[in-house]
Amino acid sequence: MSEAVLRVKNLQTQFKTRTGTLKAVDGVSFEVGRGRILGLVGESGSGKSVTGYSILGLIEAPGEIAGGEVLLNGRDLTRLKGDAMRRMRGAQIAMVFQDPMMTLNPVLKIGTQMIAAVRAHDKVSRKEAWTRSRDALAKVGIPSPEERLDAYPHQLSGGMRQRVAIAIALLHSPAVIIADEPTTALDVSIQGQILAEVRRLADETGTAFVWVTHDLAVVSSLADDICVMYAGRVVETGAAADVIASPRHPYTAGLLASVPAEHEPGERLPQVPGSTPSLANLPAGCAFAPRCFKAGPACTTTPPVQTFADGRSALCHYPIESDSCQPLSSTSTTYRSAS
Numbered sequence: 001m002s003e004a005v006l007r008v009k010n011l012q013t014q015f016k017t018r019t020g021t022l023k024a025v026d027g028v029s030f031e032v033g034r035g036r037i038l039g040l041v042g043e044s045g046s047g048k049s050v051t052g053y054s055i056l057g058l059i060e061a062p063g064e065i066a067g068g069e070v071l072l073n074g075r076d077l078t079r080l081k082g083d084a085m086r087r088m089r090g091a092q093i094a095m096v097f098q099d100p101m102m103t104l105n106p107v108l109k110i111g112t113q114m115i116a117a118v119r120a121h122d123k124v125s126r127k128e129a130w131t132r133s134r135d136a137l138a139k140v141g142i143p144s145p146e147e148r149l150d151a152y153p154h155q156l157s158g159g160m161r162q163r164v165a166i167a168i169a170l171l172h173s174p175a176v177i178i179a180d181e182p183t184t185a186l187d188v189s190i191q192g193q194i195l196a197e198v199r200r201l202a203d204e205t206g207t208a209f210v211w212v213t214h215d216l217a218v219v220s221s222l223a224d225d226i227c228v229m230y231a232g233r234v235v236e237t238g239a240a241a242d243v244i245a246s247p248r249h250p251y252t253a254g255l256l257a258s259v260p261a262e263h264e265p266g267e268r269l270p271q272v273p274g275s276t277p278s279l280a281n282l283p284a285g286c287a288f289a290p291r292c293f294k295a296g297p298a299c300t301t302t303p304p305v306q307t308f309a310d311g312r313s314a315l316c317h318y319p320i321e322s323d324s325c326q327p328l329s330s331t332s333t334t335y336r337s338a339s
């Protein structure tokens with residue numbers, strides 16, 4: 001078990017709207033260890049992206065972080081303002097978006113952009129910044145990196161552009177990269193290659209990844225640990241292989257059951273029966289109860305976090321138990337991942 005570089009504790013992010021305050025992230029906690037990959041999964045609207053943006057301090061009005069901590073190597077990022085947070089972003093924590101053009105400027109050559117990105121945080125010569133940029137492209141498996149540095153983004157394929165975005169995120173060897181569905185738009189074989197590179201990079205560089213995805217096929221091939229979100233809350237965490245083999249939370253079981261046998265990475269995940277609730281109008285108690293095959297009388301009250309001997313946790317009154325692994329304890333407060 002590696003030391004946690006990122007600890008998210010009881011994070012609460014809300015949006016003030018005309019219909020009231022939406023708790024998009026409601027008490028989310030997890031940890032990611034050095035060189036580990038945490039898959040943050042859930043249906044559309046479950047709060048995955050808002051969690052990622054909150055970690056990076058990218059929530060803007062009418063949104064706000066209303067509580068909790070984001071500890072990067074022990075330093076609380078939620079307390080950093082303006083320049084202090086900007087210095088942190090890119091250098092110690094970086095983001096990769098679904099669309100690489102969120103990172104890349106279409107009218108500048110890749111090399112120009114990467115050299116500027118290096119020198120934004122390190123006062124090195126242009127020549128050294130060029131060398132570091134070339135090495136970063138090589139590290140993510142881009143062939144002929146010198147030539148790519150001389151190209152404009154539109155001269156590269158979608159997969160190559162996403163590799164460049166990952167290379168830029170890696171330029172300063174950050175402790176953590178938050179990746180928001182970065183391979184969703186790519187075709188399956190390219191996606192597979194990039195996931196393999198990311199796994200290798202995490203192992204070799206020690207950078208930890210939070211990989212936001214709706215796609216359980218991606219998580220099963222990439223992640224060490226899983227954090228499943230529903231209606232702004234973490235409903236299950238654990239080692240990825242364990243969660244996929246035997247989910248404890250009925251929602252996770254539903255997500256897994258809805259993955260067709262022939263599911264291809266990148267396909268939209270079919271929905272669990274029923275529809276996701278509006279955050280403005282959540283049922284009392286367990287938000288998943290109206291869709292849950294195990295719902296019972298207790299579900300009108302707030303579910304407890306049940307922890308199991310294998311390090312797993314589920315936010316549920318009636319978790320799916322196995323003979324070998326009954327719940328150890330039940331608490332209504334802290335939620336820890338197995339990372």
Ligand SMILES: Nc1ncnc2c1ncn2[C@@H]1O[C@H](COP(=O)(O)OP(=O)(O)OP(=O)(O)O)[C@@H](O)[C@H]1O
Nearest residue numbers: 015022024043044045046047048049050051214279
């Ligand atoms: N700027 C905003 N103003 C109001 N509500 C917002 C805003 N941004 C996000 N939300 C709400 O926060 C909730 C969580 O959104 P989020 O984008 O994190 O979900 P997600 O799990 O990443 O879904 P997807 O996979 O579709 O991106 C949603 O109900 C969304 O409508």
